[in-house]
Amino acid sequence: MSKPQINHSFRRPASAAEMPLGPCAAAGILVEGNAGWRTVRPVVDHAKCVKCMICWTLCPDGVIDRDISIDMNFCKGCGVCAHECPRKAITMVKEGEDA
Numbered sequence: 370m371s372k373p374q375i376n377h378s379f380r381r382p383a384s385a386a387e388m389p390l391g392p393c394a395a396a397g398i399l400v401e402g403n404a405g406w407r408t409v410r411p412v413v414d415h416a417k418c419v420k421c422m423i424c425w426t427l428c429p430d431g432v433i434d435r436d437i438s439i440d441m442n443f444c445k446g447c448g449v450c451a452h453e454c455p456r457k458a459i460t461m462v463k464e465g466e467d468a
């Protein structure tokens with residue numbers, strides 16, 4: 370059995386389109402809406418966003434699309450995206466309140 374080899378030709382993706390899907394899947398894979406029990410929702414400030422794709426990579430439900438739009442029918446309001454955003458471009462806002 371041969372050992373796995375290191376891929377030395379790896380380079381950082383130059384754009385969102387080149388980001389590998391990895392353990393995530395494209396937004397829209399969930400089959401049952403789960404927004405009914407969400408108490409806070411993420412609001413993206415696109416002026417601050419630098420498209421680093423960290424939120425897209427880490428959203429546990431895969432509900433953030435490549436253009437950093439969030440499918441609110443499936444977002445559960447966990448806040449991972451807001452916590453991990455290096456630019457603080459995502460704010461968690463109470464449901465029923467304005468951003």
Ligand code: SF4
Nearest residue numbers: 418419421422424454
């Ligand atoms: S983590 Fe923040 S800066 Fe990066 S893509 Fe998401 S919203 Fe934009």
Ligand code: SF4
Nearest residue numbers: 428444445447448450
């Ligand atoms: S709050 Fe959680 S489920 Fe909703 S977009 Fe952010 S990381 Fe994904």
